[in-house]
Amino acid sequence: MDSHSHPAPTADVATVAARWSKKAVVVAGVGAVLAVVGGLSAAKDGGFGKQFGFSYLQAFMFFLSLCLGGLFLTVVHHLFDAAWSVPVRRLNEHLACLAPVMFVLFIPILILAKQIYPWMQIADPASDAALHAKSPLFTPGGWYGVSILLFVLWTFVSFQLRRNSLNQDKDGAAIHTQNMRVHAAYGIFIFALGLTFAAILWMKGLEHQWFSTMYGVYYFAGSVWTTLATLxxxxxxxxxxxxxxxxxxxxxxxxxxxxxxxxxxxxAYIHFSQYFIIWNGGMPEETFYYVQREQGSWWGIGMLIVFGHFLIPFLAFARIDAKLNIAVAIPVCVWAWMMHYCDMSFNVMPILRPKGFELTITDLGCWLFIGGVVAIAWLRSLASHPVYPLKDPRLGEALGIHFHDEGDAGHAPAKASK
Amino acid sequence: MADSNIDYTVKLGLLAEYATPAELMQAAEKFREAGYRRWDVYSPFPIHGMDDAMGLGNSKVGWFTFCCGASGYTLGMIMIWWMNAHDYAIGVGGKPLFSPIFSFPVAYECTILLGAFGSLGGMFILNKLPRHYNPLFKVERFSRATHDGFFLFVETSDPKYSDIETRKLLESTGTRQIEEVRD
Incomplete structure (x- = not known):
């Protein structure tokens, strides 16, 4: 596609972003107030740090999904030399570049870690077989060190990818695509290992005795799913x-x-497999995880995940026309957010609230606060750069321009949209 | 003697040849806009955007896949229950005789198996295959549809078909050559 065929739409994205940003500021502000008020009012139950910490961790893991999902979609775009996703790649790059913002948002968890993670309260690690086996990762030094390192690596990869992408906007040279491919090639390892460590250290670490080799890929599947709905x-x-x-x-x-x-x-495949293997094995050191998650209303949340996370979107989106019908797609995407919230809650909250699922003011406040901050940061990136890769060599292909003869230029997109 | 001059063949339609996929696509758009129903295009490779140009809707193969897949899942579950819990009950490791948990992988495989059969069978049924004879095979030029020829064939059975108007429409699409197909 020639760059002269339409003007760079940077100016008008700035107004859109500014309009949305105002709402995000209100959301973040309301969220912050609710989180603190809710946390203080529940403080009698195990202390402010614990009440607030769990709610905050749950919300943090939800929005970390979008950051890592964005990184994944950017990286696979380059690894597969994809064409179709060129128009949305900048949105994904901005999501991935939220990594330093996610680090700032992670600071409360760094501070409250001792109150959130039961294993950190064990005085003598050698007395606990599970903890001893997971040393040195599950030592304070290992935990803090790896946690911080993850953000450094994610920030590095995502900013390298976006920097090259933005440089290509200026000259359209193919060398930038080749550079991005190099960053994507090692980036996929940083993504995969980083996400697995994040899921293990920050979420699975709540029950350090438990083990599942599928846990990382489980968080990955849910994260990219949610990111695609968001996208x-x-x-x-x-x-x-x-x-x-x-x-x-x-x-x-x-x-x-x-x-x-x-x-x-x-x-569904991943979560079922994790459950299936543990169910079939029937070993107490694994089954306690799901036994805990069948208590009270957690059983209902489990069923909601089976049917709501899988079956409802599966049937709703089976048809091509449903995938393109806003009246179906928007509710499915909103539903996906709710399901991912339930999924995060299912992972994090049974430790704090063993009797069943609850939605407290603190939960809502933390979720709104982190969501608001993430939205403000993302919109700021959106406003300050071209909204899609203007001179990507694959842009024409993405738009369905397959023939280069005079008679057919621009055929498919114009016809397809009517 | 005179009988040999009688033409027993029936006129089936008009076959137009195009030099490029783009020309064929534009011709298809004209036929769609003119409201023709019984016509088709032939090309050596799939042409992106041709479905839209022809105004084809979504394929119905998915319904065959879905119904067969759902039957596969149901049958798989019933089979496992009948064999393990009913006809010849086997207790394994203190597990229930029947549970949707351990039955799921096999039922899921049955879903895929029957779903695949449904897709293949549905495609055959909807395309009216297998079909060993087609009058177009008698047109010598038509063999180029598998090499470098792009064809549009419109049938005389189309409600809008008329010898003069249809030929005019074909001529307006910049075709290389129009040929009558008889059988």
């Missing part, structure tokens, strides 16, 4: 608002929805 909604919103109107075609939405659909099945 669908924000790219649709940006198409309606104007900045992505020219480049987001039927194909892009169909492909995002297809990938979301694939991850619906993938998540």
């Amino acid at each position: 669908y909604v924000i790219s649709l919103a940006l198409k309606k608002a104007g900045p992505l109107a020219l480049v987001m075609q039927r194909n892009q939405f169909h492909d995002i929805a297809k990938l979301f659909y694939a991850f619906t099945v993938f998540y």
